[in-house]
Amino acid sequence: MYGNDNWINSYLDAILDAGKGAAAAGGDRPSLLLRERGHFSPARYFVEEVITGYDETDLYKTWLRANAMRSPQERNTRLENMTWRIWNLARKKKEFEKEEANRLLKRHLETEKPRLDVTADMSEDLFEGEKGEDAGDPSVAYGDSTTGNTSRISSVDKLYIVLISLHGLIRGENMELGRDSDTGGQVKYVVELAKALSSCPGVYRVDLLTREILAPNFDRGYGEPTEALISTSFKNFKQERGENSGAYIIRIPFGPKDKYLAKEHLWPFIQEFVDGALSHIVHMSRAIGEEISCGQPVWPAVIHGHYASAGVAAALLSGALNVPMVFTGHFLGKDKLEELLKRGRQTREQINMTYKIMRRIEAEELALDASEIVIASTRQEIEEQWNLYDGFEVILARKLRARVKRGANCYGRYMPRMVIIPPGVEFGHIIHDFDMDGEEDGPSPASEDPPIWSEIMRFFTNPRKPMILAVARPYPEKNITTLVKAFGECRPLRELANLTLIMGNREAISKMHNMSAAVLTSVLTLIDEYDLYGQVAYPKHHKHSEVPDIYRLAVRTKGAFVNVPYFEQFGVTLIEAAMHGLPVIATKNGAPVEINQVLDNGLLVDPHDQHAIADALYKLLSEKQLWSRCRENGLKNIHQFSWPEHCKNYLSRISTLGPRYPAFTSNKEQIRAPIKGRKHITVIAVDSVSKEDLIHIIRNSIEVIRTENLLGLTGFVLSTSMTIAEIHSLLISAGMLPTEFDAFICNSGSDLYYPSRSGDTPSNSRVTFALDRNYQSHIEYHWGGEGLRKYLVKWASSVVERRGRIEKQVIFEDSEHSSTYCLSFKVVNPNHLPPLKELQKLMRVQSLRCHPLYNHGATRLSVIPIHASRSKALRYLSVRWGIELPNVVVLVGETGDSDYEELFGGLHKTVILKGEFNTPANRIHTVRRYPLQDVVALDSSNIIGIDGCSADDMRSALKQLGITTQ
Numbered sequence: 001m002y003g004n005d006n007w008i009n010s011y012l013d014a015i016l017d018a019g020k021g022a023a024a025a026g027g028d029r030p031s032l033l034l035r036e037r038g039h040f041s042p043a044r045y046f047v048e049e050v051i052t053g054y055d056e057t058d059l060y061k062t063w064l065r066a067n068a069m070r071s072p073q074e075r076n077t078r079l080e081n082m083t084w085r086i087w088n089l090a091r092k093k094k095e096f097e098k099e100e101a102n103r104l105l106k107r108h109l110e111t112e113k114p115r116l117d118v119t120a121d122m123s124e125d126l127f128e129g130e131k132g133e134d135a136g137d138p139s140v141a142y143g144d145s146t147t148g149n150t151s152r153i154s155s156v157d158k159l160y161i162v163l164i165s166l167h168g169l170i171r172g173e174n175m176e177l178g179r180d181s182d183t184g185g186q187v188k189y190v191v192e193l194a195k196a197l198s199s200c201p202g203v204y205r206v207d208l209l210t211r212e213i214l215a216p217n218f219d220r221g222y223g224e225p226t227e228a229l230i231s232t233s234f235k236n237f238k239q240e241r242g243e244n245s246g247a248y249i250i251r252i253p254f255g256p257k258d259k260y261l262a263k264e265h266l267w268p269f270i271q272e273f274v275d276g277a278l279s280h281i282v283h284m285s286r287a288i289g290e291e292i293s294c295g296q297p298v299w300p301a302v303i304h305g306h307y308a309s310a311g312v313a314a315a316l317l318s319g320a321l322n323v324p325m326v327f328t329g330h331f332l333g334k335d336k337l338e339e340l341l342k343r344g345r346q347t348r349e350q351i352n353m354t355y356k357i358m359r360r361i362e363a364e365e366l367a368l369d370a371s372e373i374v375i376a377s378t379r380q381e382i383e384e385q386w387n388l389y390d391g392f393e394v395i396l397a398r399k400l401r402a403r404v405k406r407g408a409n410c411y412g413r414y415m416p417r418m419v420i421i422p423p424g425v426e427f428g429h430i431i432h433d434f435d436m437d438g439e440e441d442g443p444s445p446a447s448e449d450p451p452i453w454s455e456i457m458r459f460f461t462n463p464r465k466p467m468i469l470a471v472a473r474p475y476p477e478k479n480i481t482t483l484v485k486a487f488g489e490c491r492p493l494r495e496l497a498n499l500t501l502i503m504g505n506r507e508a509i510s511k512m513h514n515m516s517a518a519v520l521t522s523v524l525t526l527i528d529e530y531d532l533y534g535q536v537a538y539p540k541h542h543k544h545s546e547v548p549d550i551y552r553l554a555v556r557t558k559g560a561f562v563n564v565p566y567f568e569q570f571g572v573t574l575i576e577a578a579m580h581g582l583p584v585i586a587t588k589n590g591a592p593v594e595i596n597q598v599l600d601n602g603l604l605v606d607p608h609d610q611h612a613i614a615d616a617l618y619k620l621l622s623e624k625q626l627w628s629r630c631r632e633n634g635l636k637n638i639h640q641f642s643w644p645e646h647c648k649n650y651l652s653r654i655s656t657l658g659p660r661y662p663a664f665t666s667n668k669e670q671i672r673a674p675i676k677g678r679k680h681i682t683v684i685a686v687d688s689v690s691k692e693d694l695i696h697i698i699r700n701s702i703e704v705i706r707t708e709n710l711l712g713l714t715g716f717v718l719s720t721s722m723t724i725a726e727i728h729s730l731l732i733s734a735g736m737l738p739t740e741f742d743a744f745i746c747n748s749g750s751d752l753y754y755p756s757r758s759g760d761t762p763s764n765s766r767v768t769f770a771l772d773r774n775y776q777s778h779i780e781y782h783w784g785g786e787g788l789r790k791y792l793v794k795w796a797s798s799v800v801e802r803r804g805r806i807e808k809q810v811i812f813e814d815s816e817h818s819s820t821y822c823l824s825f826k827v828v829n830p831n832h833l834p835p836l837k838e839l840q841k842l843m844r845v846q847s848l849r850c851h852p853l854y855n856h857g858a859t860r861l862s863v864i865p866i867h868a869s870r871s872k873a874l875r876y877l878s879v880r881w882g883i884e885l886p887n888v889v890v891l892v893g894e895t896g897d898s899d900y901e902e903l904f905g906g907l908h909k910t911v912i913l914k915g916e917f918n919t920p921a922n923r924i925h926t927v928r929r930y931p932l933q934d935v936v937a938l939d940s941s942n943i944i945g946i947d948g949c950s951a952d953d954m955r956s957a958l959k960q961l962g963i964t965t966q
């Protein structure tokens with residue numbers, strides 16, 4: 001035994017006592033290295049397990065070096081030091097685990113109780129119709145479909161479909177996959193989906209909206225506003241085509257103009273994207289309408305967000321246009337968070353800093369609130385991943401669905417419909433020059449070999465050996481280092497095969513994104529450490545079009561494909577490998593389990609277990625019959641992953657959605673709307689000030705506009721949580737006429753009124769307020785109405801202030817300030833209210849889709865529809881009355897109602913009025929679990945702060961914003 005010292009053993013015992021479950025779990029199987037040497041040291045084994053369990057490459061190297069020390073004394077000192085470090089790690093990990101277990105328990109209790117309540121509420125006749133409800137349906141669906149199965153869209157309809165994928169560098173040809181951690185499977189998925197959908201009968205146009213990138217060192221193509229995509233070859237129908245038909249990438253500028261932003265940094269700019277996208281969609285809907293629908297706009301059949309960030313964007317657009325939303329997660333934040341916590345290398349805070357994971361999870365919750373359909377790639381994604389979210393639960397979803405089918409009351413509860421439609425592969429360019437056994441059909445002369453082959457072969461001493469191939473973004477989660485360790489430490493495998501690592505493209509590691517550079521550095525270090533020169537290829541460059549050739553090369557050598565991330569949401573590479581007849585070794589965590597059930601073309605392994613990876617690879621490569629069977633199965637079954645099938649299924653799903661379309665112009669009531677002709681709009685949305693100060697601010701803003709000669713050109717909108725009656729009496733009491741305003745966004749954005757005056761002079765005039773019913777039709781989606789009201793009343797009775805044994809209710813229904821789409825509650829004592837984020841969570845757990853917010857200095861709670869808010873109302877006004885958002889100035893205070901932060905983002909300008917007249921924020925307002933910087937880009941040139949609210953202060957603000965006379 002090394003060192004032969006008791007202290008080592010005692011510390012090792014301490015490690016084990018510290019509950020190092022992971023190390024102990026695999027404890028019955030000594031490592032290959034030790035087995036090879038023929039003697040087994042438990043102490044060393046445990047240390048090694050701890051080290052490898054933590055994936056601490058540095059620690060491991062130190063351990064090796066320490067062992068190599070000649071002097072026993074020096075060796076002991078080093079080993080002692082090491083052991084301390086390990087012990088410390090183990091303790092840290094145990095702390096994380098404990099924290100995590102407590103948190104999970106707390107979460108479980110918070111979520112389960114209301115969930116049990118709601119399930120019980122729904123309990124009568126719940127099981128009827130449940131049994132076998134999905135029988136015969138390969139894409140199992142959970143959740144309700146609002147209109148049963150009646151098809152809304154006939155196959156002759158001409159659909160306009162909008163897909164959104166915000167991050168990554170997206171282009172139609174020669175995609176730069178693997179360039180960084182954002183350019184992966186999703187980029188390929190969305191481009192291929194757009195092409196495939198546009199080739200389907202009935203689909204007229206598909207727009208794939210993404211970010212315009214004009215940064216130096218990036219291809220200029222990413223800055224082109226529009227790129228036409230060439231449709232896939234399975235088109236076998238004739239369809240009348242017009243100028244605007246087909247598939248397009250539409251690039252919308254948002255965020256810093258000359259900078260590429262990683263997906264974690266896009267959050268504060270999403271509202272800006274939404275404003276730009278909205279203008280494109282409205283324009284395009286009208287253009288298509290001119291082309292094929294006698295001038296009637298053809299609105300999108302669905303707006304489909306891909307990944308959390310586009311989930312937010314799609315939710316906002318779907319609300320703004322009142323069209324259905326579809327969502328695909330691609331990789332869900334909760335799962336990622338759980339996995340990262342399990343690995344114990346970062347605290348929750350660190351993970352949040354790096355990945356903005358709480359923002360991402362909230363975006364996914366929002367996507368659940370707003371989506372009608374969620375597309376999952378596998379059953380596991382629904383049952384184990386989506387099921388972790390507040391807004392989705394498999395059993396409740398089934399129950400609600402059964403009730404909807406029977407036409408029973410759901411009491412205002414809604415679940416999106418979850419359907420499994422896996423992605424496909426493009427079979428277009430596939431060349432099989434090998435037979436079923438992988439033997440070459442008349443090999444082509446070497447001169448015709450694809451150039452990428454020699455790029456790879458030049459790394460190998462013996463290029464004829466079977467090639468183990470990995471194709472993955474250089475991203476820590478892809479676990480490439482464990483693969484290299486598995487290969488490097490298994491001598492028989494090294495003797496049998498070569499390893500090819502395709503890890504994106506790079507000019508220099510030093511110029512790569514931190515995370516990618518760290519992966520590359522670790523891989524190269526390991527190659528050096530295990531002396532794998534001549535056995536591993538890691539080419540610097542490859543083109544997207546060369547990837548099929550790389551798979552073919554692996555097949556030619558009778559190799560295998562390997563994909564062992566800690567967790568794989570789907571794994572496009574697995575179906576690519578199968579399509580080329582390459583057997584696979586894949587992670588057993590996530591979708592590969594289901595893919596393998598369908599394809600039956602390889603073996604699954606625990607990605608944390610490098611020995612299992614090495615053993616599986618050795619087995620697959622050395623057992624000829626197994627290899628041939630896997631190859632054959634893959635080729636035989638791959639047709640089950642096809643884009644045409646995906647699209648058929650997709651279109652049939654969206655054809656069952658209930659009709660939803662925008663109502664910007666169809667209002668039968670004639671609203672007199674001076675707002676229509678305005679060039680500028682000033683929106684007064686100052687919340688946390690006294691009534692007197694609010695009046696003062698209103699007067700001063702009007703005064704400024706008057707003296708700047710902008711009156712007539714400029715309209716005023718008051719945006720507030722007050723009811724229209726409260727606004728009216730406020731203005732009258734101040735001697736002002738409501739008609740000074742063009743519109744009132746009231747009840748926190750759930751009602752929109754336009755004032756008008758009958759009579760000739762102000763003195764004899766009578767002011768009336770016209771309600772915008774079109775706006776109501778935009779926000780009524782999934783409004784819980786009476787069911788929601790009853791639930792809230794019951795909830796309010798449980799919110800109490802306790803004094804000894806006495807309990808006093810602190811929140812009461814407030815019918816006077818309620819309206820059709822706003823349920824108001826009066827708060828007697830805000831100190832005893834739950835923070836808003838808890839109330840929001842409760843609503844989601846109950847599958848009540850709504851937007852709760854505190855206002856009036858937290859003395860009122862308003863619960864309004866999910867698509868209602870003051871910023872959404874402003875967006876509606878801009879489309880309905882043709883107002884350019886960059887010409888809108890929103891005045892806000894330093895604090896505000898709970899929807900206050902939302903007022904900042906977008907293309908409009910925001911002026912923050914600072915000063916003592918603002919009342920401080922109340923803690924219960926907070927709805928977010930992440931910092932403000934993840935919501936608002938406070939350094940944006942569209943946002944300015946001024947001290948004071950006098951006319952002069954406001955005048956200077958307008959000047960700063962470049963809004964001056966004429």
Ligand SMILES: O=c1ccn([C@@H]2O[C@H](COP(=O)(O)OP(=O)(O)O[C@H]3O[C@H](CO)[C@@H](O)[C@H](O)[C@H]3O)[C@@H](O)[C@H]2O)c(=O)[nH]1
Pocket residue numbers: 177178179183184185186188189330331471472473502503504505544547568569570571572573574576
């Ligand atoms: O150097 C590289 C690395 C990758 N690729 C390609 O990029 C894609 C990678 O896709 P995938 O293996 O699915 O990984 P991710 O990039 O991680 O994609 C995410 O999104 C995919 C689509 O939803 C899901 O399949 C994944 O599980 C999820 O992690 C494949 O087409 C690869 O051929 C390259 O061309 N070159």
Ligand SMILES: O=P(O)(O)OC[C@H]1O[C@](O)(CO)[C@@H](O)[C@@H]1O
Pocket residue numbers: 168181182183184185186187307329330331336473475
């Ligand atoms: O690695 P993350 O942060 O979980 O995000 C994964 C997402 O990013 C991408 O890798 C970029 O394309 C997608 O394939 C995937 O949806």
